[in-house]
Amino acid sequence: MAKPYILVVEDDADIQQLVSYNLIKAGFHVGCADSGEEALASLERDEVDCILLDLMLPGMSGIEVCAAVRKSGLPHRAAVPILMLTAKGEEEDVVAGLEAGADDYITKPFSPKVLIARVKAVLRRGQAKEGENERHTIITGAGIEIDQGRHEVRLDGELLSLTMTEFGILSLLAAKPGWVFSRQQIIDTVRGYDFLITPRAIDVQIYGLRKKLGEAGESIETVRGIGYRFKSTRSGDR
Numbered sequence: 587m588a589k590p591y592i593l594v595v596e597d598d599a600d601i602q603q604l605v606s607y608n609l610i611k612a613g614f615h616v617g618c619a620d621s622g623e624e625a626l627a628s629l630e631r632d633e634v635d636c637i638l639l640d641l642m643l644p645g646m647s648g649i650e651v652c653a654a655v656r657k658s659g660l661p662h663r664a665a666v667p668i669l670m671l672t673a674k675g676e677e678e679d680v681v682a683g684l685e686a687g688a689d690d691y692i693t694k695p696f697s698p699k700v701l702i703a704r705v706k707a708v709l710r711r712g713q714a715k716e717g718e719n720e721r722h723t724i725i726t727g728a729g730i731e732i733d734q735g736r737h738e739v740r741l742d743g744e745l746l747s748l749t750m751t752e753f754g755i756l757s758l759l760a761a762k763p764g765w766v767f768s769r770q771q772i773i774d775t776v777r778g779y780d781f782l783i784t785p786r787a788i789d790v791q792i793y794g795l796r797k798k799l800g801e802a803g804e805s806i807e808t809v810r811g812i813g814y815r816f817k818s819t820r821s822g823d824r
Contacts, residue, residue, distance in 0.1 A: 589615040590635040590709055595625040595651065596671060597643055601694070605638060605671070608698040609705070622646030626654060634666055636705055641672035641683060648672070649686045656687035656749060664747035665737070667708040671696075677786065685790045687749050711750060711776075730802050732757055741802055751776060752795045755788075759806060759816035768813040 592614045596602040606616045617632060619625035622643050628634070637655070641648040648670060658664050670683045670691040680691055689708055692701060729742040734757055739746045748756070754776035759767060767775075769785035792814060796803030805817050 589613060591615045591617065591633060592636050592638060592705065593617045593619060593625060593628055593632070593634045594638045595619045595622065595643065595648070596638070596640045597621060598640070601640075601671075604698070605701065608702060612702045612705075614705070620644075622648070622651035622654075625651055629655065629658075629663060629666075634663075636709055637666060637668045638701075638705070639668055639670050639688070641670055641674060641679065649682055652683065652686040652688050656747065658747070665750055665753070667711075667750055669704055669708060681787055681790050684787050685794060687794070689749060689751050708750070711754070730756075730760070730799065730805070732760055741799060746798055748795070748798065751791055752798070755791055756795060756806075756816075759814060763816050766809045766812050766815045772813065 592609050594602055594605050594609070594616060596605065596618070597620050602618055602620075606618060609616045617628060617634075619628050623645055625637070625639070626646075639648045639651060643651070646654075652668055652670075655666065655668065656664050667690070668688045670680075670688045671694065672679065672683070672691060673694045674680075683691055690704055692704055731740045733739075737753060739748055739753060739756060755772060758772060758775055759765075769788045772788050773785070792806060792808075796806055799805070807815050807817050809815055
């Protein structure tokens with residue numbers, strides 16, 4: 587089985603070397619980029635399984651790189667897990683990264699063991715989605731079709747580019763129309779019980795998901811004081 591390929595996008599040579607060393611030691615194949623532009627060029631050439639992306643980069647910022655990846659129009663590339671590496675730990679900075687499409691974040695300075703654990707966690711979530719049987723396809727109203735086996739979402743027949751987290755949230759809500767899920771339940775189910783993030787970040791993910799769904803995004807309802815639910819008149823095989 588091929589080693590997962592991790593792309594490290596970091597302009598600080600010492601941090602890049604430290605991160606690469608620990609990833610290689612943990613059994614990953616590693617590639618490096620010193621800038622956002624170099625990272626996007628690498629994505630054109632290579633099959634990347636996960637991106638470790640510094641927020642502060644020369645030229646294109648990490649936020650801009652993340653947004654460019656998500657808007658690439660290529661489903662496989664647009665869905666690649668992105669873990670932000672940032673010295674900024676303020677909530678607004680984390681939210682900005684998540685809003686741009688990042689799946690996870692870790693603030694500097696960080697423990698190499700924690701970093702490796704986070705990388706393995708996002709890869710496991712991706713593999714779990716890929717391994718789901720196609721019979722779990724969910725067909726909802728509002729023109730949305732969710733195929734869990736293929737990890738695809740179509741809106742009026744057109745394929746959407748969703749992040750792993752957006753896909754997980756939509757699948758969770760649409761699988762049980764009318765059921766109300768708290769923000770913490772969404773965090774625990776979609777990201778895993780070891781993921782530390784504020785409920786505010788889930789609101790940001792929901793906001794981004796609604797934008798991508800257009801008018802169909804109205805099917806995701808806010809239940810004030812509790813969380814979210816999916817409104818639908820019918821659902822398919824689950």
